[in-house]
Amino acid sequence: MSEAPAETTPAATASPETALLETALLEIRGLQVAFGGFRAIDGVDLTVGRGELRFLIGPNGAGKTTLIDVITGLTKPTAGTVRFEGLDLAGRREHEIVRLGVGRTFQTSVVFEELTVLENLDLAASFRRPLWSLLRRGRGVSEEVAAALETIGLTSLARSRAGVLSHGQRQWLEIGMLIVQRPRLLLLDEPVAGMASDERERTGELLTEIARDHTVIVVEHDMDFLRRYASQVTVLHEGKVLMEGSVDEVRADPHVQEIYLGRAREDAEDAVR
Amino acid sequence: MTAVEAPVEAPPVVRREPRRWQGPAAFAAVALLALVVAPLLLEPFRLGLLAKYLCYAIVALGIGLAWGQGGMLTLGQGVFFGLGGYAMGMYLKLHDAGGDLPDFMVWSGVEKLPALWTPFGNPVFALAMAVAVPVVVALLLGALVFRQRVRGAYFAILTQALAAALVILLVGQQGLTGGTNGLTNFFDFFGQDLAADETQRGLYLTVAVVLGVLYLGARQLVRSRFGRLLLAVRDGEDRVRFLGYNPATVKTLTFAVSAGMAGIAGALFVPVVGIISPALLGVVPSLELVVGVAVGGRFALAGAILGAVVMGYARTYFSEELPAAWLYLQGALFVLVMTLAPRGIAGLAAGLVRRRREAGT
Numbered sequence A: 001m002s003e004a005p006a007e008t009t010p011a012a013t014a015s016p017e018t019a020l021l022e023t024a025l026l027e028i029r030g031l032q033v034a035f036g037g038f039r040a041i042d043g044v045d046l047t048v049g050r051g052e053l054r055f056l057i058g059p060n061g062a063g064k065t066t067l068i069d070v071i072t073g074l075t076k077p078t079a080g081t082v083r084f085e086g087l088d089l090a091g092r093r094e095h096e097i098v099r100l101g102v103g104r105t106f107q108t109s110v111v112f113e114e115l116t117v118l119e120n121l122d123l124a125a126s127f128r129r130p131l132w133s134l135l136r137r138g139r140g141v142s143e144e145v146a147a148a149l150e151t152i153g154l155t156s157l158a159r160s161r162a163g164v165l166s167h168g169q170r171q172w173l174e175i176g177m178l179i180v181q182r183p184r185l186l187l188l189d190e191p192v193a194g195m196a197s198d199e200r201e202r203t204g205e206l207l208t209e210i211a212r213d214h215t216v217i218v219v220e221h222d223m224d225f226l227r228r229y230a231s232q233v234t235v236l237h238e239g240k241v242l243m244e245g246s247v248d249e250v251r252a253d254p255h256v257q258e259i260y261l262g263r264a265r266e267d268a269e270d271a272v273r
Numbered sequence B: 001m002t003a004v005e006a007p008v009e010a011p012p013v014v015r016r017e018p019r020r021w022q023g024p025a026a027f028a029a030v031a032l033l034a035l036v037v038a039p040l041l042l043e044p045f046r047l048g049l050l051a052k053y054l055c056y057a058i059v060a061l062g063i064g065l066a067w068g069q070g071g072m073l074t075l076g077q078g079v080f081f082g083l084g085g086y087a088m089g090m091y092l093k094l095h096d097a098g099g100d101l102p103d104f105m106v107w108s109g110v111e112k113l114p115a116l117w118t119p120f121g122n123p124v125f126a127l128a129m130a131v132a133v134p135v136v137v138a139l140l141l142g143a144l145v146f147r148q149r150v151r152g153a154y155f156a157i158l159t160q161a162l163a164a165a166l167v168i169l170l171v172g173q174q175g176l177t178g179g180t181n182g183l184t185n186f187f188d189f190f191g192q193d194l195a196a197d198e199t200q201r202g203l204y205l206t207v208a209v210v211l212g213v214l215y216l217g218a219r220q221l222v223r224s225r226f227g228r229l230l231l232a233v234r235d236g237e238d239r240v241r242f243l244g245y246n247p248a249t250v251k252t253l254t255f256a257v258s259a260g261m262a263g264i265a266g267a268l269f270v271p272v273v274g275i276i277s278p279a280l281l282g283v284v285p286s287l288e289l290v291v292g293v294a295v296g297g298r299f300a301l302a303g304a305i306l307g308a309v310v311m312g313y314a315r316t317y318f319s320e321e322l323p324a325a326w327l328y329l330q331g332a333l334f335v336l337v338m339t340l341a342p343r344g345i346a347g348l349a350a351g352l353v354r355r356r357r358e359a360g361t
């Protein structure tokens, strides 16, 4: 297909644009998103550097998902710019942004239930192939997919239909599908929501492992999870960046405590713990 | 000890591949039945009917791909069927006329062969067009429509409107298309008398072989990565975008394949039945094809084929016995299947086989 981008692997960035090495991987400036009259995002600036693991927190409705939606082309901003590797993402369609190297998961996981775990991963790994080559039978498991299966701990379920997976396993499968896409920026929307504590732990380890060689933005407002796995945190509140800093700075901030206190009790307890 | 806790009716966790020999064995059995037994047992008239149903089955195969696998409910396959049919019909008319004007043109006062008709005197060109025109129309329509994310009922209505529009176009151009009567009165088919039993038997065999080959091709497609991608597009088009694929491309290509199949079916239909006319490709025939696929089982390619043949026989029987009730009967059947057995006959059969196997082991 004509869409095959110049880069084939994320590592092979030996294009002329690598003069952009000083620029951040993701640069958001003056971003605004309005739904009708309501501003879900209201003037957000955000810079994420290469190799960073950035946590994005904020109470319900703060605009975290909307921010990810804008970066990935699902929602069009009313104002502001999103630059990825110096490229303006405005007007690009979802699959084009994926092809540039931005991958995401969803708050409620969506895997293809009719396909097996292996087939889900294989499909995610194959998007750089020319379309006609997909017509081949495609048996066997590529090394990359096998490695991803191992990483997400679903090797023994490889040939099961994804429809039978538990909630946690689905989230892992989604993360696996993201890894095999070999993106340069991973956006995870609440990967541990609804997980049992052992699953959270497993996901945390997974996250740490992935963050070793990827740039990752994680939306998560579970304070406990944050304390264990986060370093750099951006706090979003009512569509604005409230503050940015280390986990400890953020947790010590009276403003942050207040917005979490003002919401739900559980959140409040988490926040002050 | 743990057996007590096992869920009563857990769905099969590991998708069980059917035993390796079963598929080929079933295919061989059906092929034997279609290629050897049927021509021996059926009298020419009955064999001709079966040939006609198998033409519909080719269209149904395409619908099975587009709708069953790809989730595109196309209510306008008659358009592609018709385009293929007219391409073939034009060649046959010119061939019979042997350099003169085709009969219907003379009757409607046309004096010179329209430029559009001229190249269709060449059978290779006509056959190529029977496939190429439907494919190109489907590619254009798909590129336009799927890019704009038109889907579901909107897509269905759009294709239906296309079928209605083509009928109006054909009827309006009497001198060019034969109007309501369409193209008919064919005598010679590549040097053979079309009315002869031998020719018809040969045509029947051709249709059966073409159907078999297309079925194998479609099956290959479904089992490839592309097939899985198609399924993914059906079940979660929006999610597929975030896997880096453009669903519009996948849908457009599949739609074009299904259109090409319908075109081939139309081209075969004309010598088999001896006519192509607007009444054979409008809204109602297009719908009937979809009903057949639903009844047979849209998620299985073999189900789509079976449905077309079953509905063909049902139509022939009922429209003779109770012509007024047929349309309603068909509608009722469609609703019944979609609500009670969305997987159609194929789904019911697969369920039976599974239950027997589980009981046996």
Ligand SMILES: Nc1ncnc2c1ncn2[C@@H]1O[C@H](COP(=O)(O)OP(=O)(O)OP(=O)(O)O)[C@@H](O)[C@H]1O
Residues within 6 Å of the ligand: A035, A040, A058, A059, A060, A061, A062, A063, A064, A065, A066, A067, A107
């Ligand atoms: N498509 C939409 N149309 C209208 N309003 C929307 C739309 N999407 C989001 N919103 C609103 O925008 C605000 C931000 O939503 P968003 O989903 O980004 O919040 P969030 O920070 O992800 O919250 P949560 O923690 O609940 O996931 C909410 O008030 C939401 O109701």
Ligand SMILES: [Mg+2]
Residues within 6 Å of the ligand: A064, A065, A066, A107, A189
């Ligand atoms: Mg959210």
